[in-house]
Amino acid sequence: MSTELPESALSPPTGSSESSSAPTRRTFIATSTAVGGVVLAGGVIGGTSLVGPAEATAAERPPSSRVSLTVNGTRRTVTVDNRTSLLDLLREHFGLTGSKKGCNAGACGACTVLVDGHRQNSCLTLAVRLEGAEVVTVEGLADGDELHPLQQAFIDQDAFQCGYCTPGQIVSGVGCIQEGHSDSPEEIREWMSGNICRCGCYVKIVRAVEQAAGRK
Template sequence: MPIDELPESVPPPTGAGESLSAPTRRTFIATSTVAGGAVVAGGVIGGSSLGGPEEAAGAEAAPSSRVSLTVNGSRRTVTVDNRTSLLDLLREQLGLTGSKKGCNAGACGACTVLVDGRRVNSCLTLTVRLEGAEVSTIEGLADGDELHPLQQAFMDEDAFQCGYCTPGQIMSGVGCIKEGHTGSPEEIREWMSGNICRCGCYVKIVRAVEQTAGRK
């Protein structure tokens, strides 16, 4: 058949309301994106995808408690979120920033304080469990301008470099002496092993604890 006699292509018949052509890949992606965005926006605006109003209200109203405790000889009554650690109470609410936040996981000892005379990692200690407790921090060791003997020993022995771990080291050393774990340098190292010094002043720290315990 000659080329000029080829029959013209006839488009298939379409019914009322039907598309004249099948959707292309581009129009499919564009349509899906618009529809998906509308669903997400509707969920965020309406709150359906992130939980109902009851869940939002529950998240805003975290349980809290009123706690009375003694910090460095002063009675304090505070209202705290039940999840508040003793470290965060001391630093953020009471302004006692000597206790340092190092690992915040109980592994470095920089936050060590005494609770009822015993050493604790304040980052792992919940404030709500300390009703009636007595807490001692590095700020409460000195008697006016007179340093605590262990504070003086740290200076005498030059038992620090950067100083970040020093408050926790001193508080742990005070507890170590009170517990009677100063029979030998080896015993001191063992019972002070929870306090990390990244500057490596361990030998001088042990000497300072020995000096304060009366061994030197």
């Protein structure tokens, strides 16, 4: 047996105190929902009521900072995104592509540079933290047309194959010599262990470092 009420049961009885022009409960709810949706959409989508243009622009712009540092003897000042690594600053902003992006996680050493005389993985170093620092890349080792002794030693010892790791190996080798860690092949291997050569030229790399250090 159906329990559905007739339509007349949903309407106010004749002679009721409600005016025939007054909105029903169903009409009121539907109208309120529609108006509320339009207001909300206008505020969120249009961005005029809830968020002003200035605030929206500021939210879209990543935080940046101005940094001045010396790279290969030249003073440089640049404004960069605070998340920019030294490696990306060198390659993308300064056009110094000698430092290679290998693992980009500090595990291969292909991006090694000297920061204030010390070896550093540039992919793990934030550029904005190097205010006033002195950075040397593989491009800054040679003196004009005269190669750095370790660069020449890599040629003499044939210490590379594909060459991708070579810039990092050479810079790391220079740091290794300057730090005084080149007294024996074993010591060189230990202090150069952060630089990976997928071609397996380790024996010749050690010989090149020994040559540049004056031991061969």
